[in-house]
Amino acid sequence: MPSVPSDSELRAAAFEQVRRLQVTRDQITADDLKVGFFHNGTRYPLINPQRGIFKPQQMEALLSIRTVFPRAGNRVWYDDQRQVHRQIYNGEETVDYAFMGTDPRAAENRWLKAAMEQRTPIIYFLGTAPGRYEALQPAFIVDWDAQHARAKVAFSDGPPTSASAPTESLERRYALRLVKQRLHQSTFREAVIDAYKSRCALSGVPEPILLDAAHIIEDKNEKLGQPVVQNGIPLSKIHHAAFDAHLLGIDPDFRIHVAKRLLLQKDGPILEALKDLDGALLRLPPRAADRPDRDRLEQRFGLFKALG
Known part of the structure; x- marks a missing residue:
């Protein structure tokens, strides 16, 4: 009987699949995300297509968060779908991520809190255009605010599965500057042309x-x-x-x-x-x-x- 893979094994497999996608594509598409990732011949999802905060049933901790870039005419679900780009380009240490709804006790929001407490490395699929994403890994939940129904996300430039959550301001700003450089050309053209x-x-x-x-x-x-x-x-x-x-x-x-x-x-x-x-x-x-x-x-x- 095959052994049950550990959380860390599945997380490493997910990070490796995203890394391979990044090597072969300018940006990751929604179709790429639907494929998910594989471990020992078994397929696992990378995201929940209907929700932005995702933990596979087979894993104990949060795997990914996602911010969509809505298609023309579609509503913007949360303010962070537009503000996260501005926060990155303004050089802030962290970016905001809205809770799922307003109840901090909802399962998805508790996953965010647990990821903060356990300093779990996750993947942030940042929408750059309709159906297109920039994968930022490793990302970390570094603050969880029940009153304002939002978390804060910081990034690291270390190896995805072994990096630790950045605690120093200089470290956070440096990692965010690297994110900014990656996003600059890949997102700007898509966003501007789509807006018009x-x-x-x-x-x-x-x-x-x-x-x-x-x-x-x-x-x-x-x-x-x-x-x-x-x-x-x-x-x-x-x-x-x-x-x-x-x-x-x-x-x-x-x-x-x-x-x-x-x-x-x-x-x-x-x-x-x-x-x-x-x-x-x-x-x-x-x-x-x-x-x-x-x-x-x-x-x-x-x-x-x-x-x-």
Whole structure:
């Protein structure tokens, strides 16, 4: 009769499966997660598709938590689905994770508490786009707040199955900085283009392959350059190049401006199409919360007026 695998054996197998996925994919998909992981020929799930906090029946302790990025038109379940990206890019030591409902005695919320008390390494599947995830492991529950119905999550840069929960501020910030670097490029383009329903915000071109996620404020600016949706605009390749060269500007009221030196030129239909944008309004995303940040636009528009 086969022996029952231990919690640590199953956890190691789950971490190894996620590591293999990360090696072969830019981002993990919902279909990848449905496959689960295997140990001694037996399949085990990585997540519960209906809930964000998951412990397999065969395990004693929490295995994974998940934050989804909702599809267009779908409701956002919890604030942390949007705020976690902002917290990461702001360089905080930890990120918030909402309880399942408001009852701290619910099973899922008790799993969070037990993981904190036992310093259990877990996997955080962070939604980066509809049906896409960045797997952050090992993650640790480092605080459990019944009053505000939320936990706090910290990350470690150590080996998934042997790392210990980080306790020092410097250690937590360093690990979070590594997470930030991983997320930067992989999530920014997906999030921006999805927010605008895969259309260029200037021309309306509907082909994602032809679109870039243009930064309003460049990413080396520590204060305003975070790769969040409000700092991005989906632009076709030619519009992105013109925007970066300050030949196109967008003011804080979302009005498009074309540099005078382009307006004075006459050289074919592509140039005329750019010139026709002068005075038009930016095509805004459906959600007001995803619109370009006016303060960032104002700063960028100042550069356009000076250089365009």
